Amino acid sequence: MPNSQPQSQDLAFTLRFAGTAAPKRAGVTGLEGVDLDLAPGDFLLVHGEAGAGKSLLLGLAGLTLRPSAGRVEVLGLNPWRLSAAGRARLRRRMGLVFQDMDLIGDLTVAENAALPMRIAGARPEVYRRDAAELLDWMGLGGRAGAYPQDLDHDEQQRLAVARAVAGRPEIILADEPVGWMGPEAARRVLRLLLQLNRQGATLVMASRNPDLVPAPRRLELVRGRPLPESRGEAGA
Amino acid sequence: MTRRLAPRLAAAVLAAAFTALAGLAGLAGQAALDRTEGWRTHLAGEMTVALRPAPGADAAVPRAAEVLAGTPGVAEARALDRARVGALLAPWTAGTRGPDLAALPRLIAVDLDPRQPARRQDLADALSAAGIDAVVDDHQGWRRSALETRRRLAAPLIGALMLCVAGLVAAGGLAAGFEASRREAGLRTRLRLGASQLSCAAPIGGAVAIDLSVGVLAGGLIAAVLTRLSTLTDAEAAAGALAAQSILLAALMAGALLVALIGAFATAARRVRELEP
Numbered sequence: 013m014p015n016s017q018p019q020s021q022d023l024a025f026t027l028r029f030a031g032t033a034a035p036k037r038a039g040v041t042g043l044e045g046v047d048l049d050l051a052p053g054d055f056l057l058v059h060g061e062a063g064a065g066k067s068l069l070l071g072l073a074g075l076t077l078r079p080s081a082g083r084v085e086v087l088g089l090n091p092w093r094l095s096a097a098g099r100a101r102l103r104r105r106m107g108l109v110f111q112d113m114d115l116i117g118d119l120t121v122a123e124n125a126a127l128p129m130r131i132a133g134a135r136p137e138v139y140r141r142d143a144a145e146l147l148d149w150m151g152l153g154g155r156a157g158a159y160p161q162d163l164d165h166d167e168q169q170r171l172a173v174a175r176a177v178a179g180r181p182e183i184i185l186a187d188e189p190v191g192w193m194g195p196e197a198a199r200r201v202l203r204l205l206l207q208l209n210r211q212g213a214t215l216v217m218a219s220r221n222p223d224l225v226p227a228p229r230r231l232e233l234v235r236g237r238p239l240p241e242s243r244g245e246a247g248a
Numbered sequence: 249m250t251r252r253l254a255p256r257l258a259a260a261v262l263a264a265a266f267t268a269l270a271g272l273a274g275l276a277g278q279a280a281l282d283r284t285e286g287w288r289t290h291l292a293g294e295m296t297v298a299l300r301p302a303p304g305a306d307a308a309v310p311r312a313a314e315v316l317a318g319t320p321g322v323a324e325a326r327a328l329d330r331a332r333v334g335a336l337l338a339p340w341t342a343g344t345r346g347p348d349l350a351a352l353p354r355l356i357a358v359d360l361d362p363r364q365p366a367r368r369q370d371l372a373d374a375l376s377a378a379g380i381d382a383v384v385d386d387h388q389g390w391r392r393s394a395l396e397t398r399r400r401l402a403a404p405l406i407g408a409l410m411l412c413v414a415g416l417v418a419a420g421g422l423a424a425g426f427e428a429s430r431r432e433a434g435l436r437t438r439l440r441l442g443a444s445q446l447s448c449a450a451p452i453g454g455a456v457a458i459d460l461s462v463g464v465l466a467g468g469l470i471a472a473v474l475t476r477l478s479t480l481t482d483a484e485a486a487a488g489a490l491a492a493q494s495i496l497l498a499a500l501m502a503g504a505l506l507v508a509l510i511g512a513f514a515t516a517a518r519r520v521r522e523l524e525p
Contacts, residue, residue, distance in 0.1 A: 076440055076525045096445055096524055104442030116434040131443045179441070 271471025
């Protein structure tokens, strides 16, 4: 696993929600009244039933969704007051695992894994080496030349996690990151995410399973509303 | 596969059609403008002196030609015979039986010295001093007519070229629109991962540039072949004119490609901007 050294240590908060709401969509409850402060190295597990608003919360944090009310701050900046280029720069400092994985079908596994590093402007020899190392760690070293559609769901999800952490992100947002994985792969992936978190990355993980992983901070969502946050349990 | 090729083919055909139209309009316009300019220049280099039909006019003709030839700024003065004058004036004077040659004026064609041409008044003064009653025509009316023809040609020519610009922008936009739709999922993911809009739009423009280039090249060739076929019958078509036509066609093709690419990049940028969350 390539070394990840987040650069947000001088910030008090990497992610802030203040009275944040997300709009309702067809058949999906919106999200409202979210107040949240996350510092570098924090780990928050967001859990709740399907449709509770977990993906909306991660979408707001990952700048794939614009808040309908309230404010979101990412790495000390209000992203929706920035230009598109400014928001793109912020996105490069985050790693996202989407529930639908969003792998690019006409790129190989290695190219998908290296994409955030390419976007960030890394040199080809660097991103190729780091991607190969990551894929090996994820047990996908032998599939580097394959295309995402040739992988099974478990492998696709491992590739999605590899891509999310490849950009050495300061914030990792993982939506059901191990939902399709077998127990051994899931343990391995969770260990990787927690290791990055211990190295200083802010980790927000969303899952329907409240016992997925011991988390120091937990937020339960019920029909788009957050219950009071519980704190204190040590990370794994 | 067909679904992917059809839009690319459509864009290339559209680019070819509008490039061919632009090429033909440009070449035809150039030829017409060259002709009118040649006509105007020729008219400016000569004058016509008319001796009114009157008793003794025939005898005055050689003397008038001699006086005119001796006037500074005149290269040559030639009296036109009656038959030639009849032929020249036939469109205005001829009825069903042909003109009455005896009633026609006698004409003298005067070629001016191109280095220091004589003015109309110089010729009129010289003839008057020699006691010859004549009218000097410096072809002002014909030259105005040539200029008017040029002006009238310019409007439809500019209109045709503007139509081609719109068509080429549409061809570029069509190609880029289809390419952006094909890549939409990948573009959305790239934007979510922090790719800049420019870095997403540029490959779309690059991908359609090949199709548009092929279309523009084909359109240019069509225009060249059609123009060549139409000038094969013209025995006076010279090598110089062919070179000028080739340069104009190449410039029109480069312009057509540029316009189509601007259309493509503008569409790609707009589509990418719409995909940004």
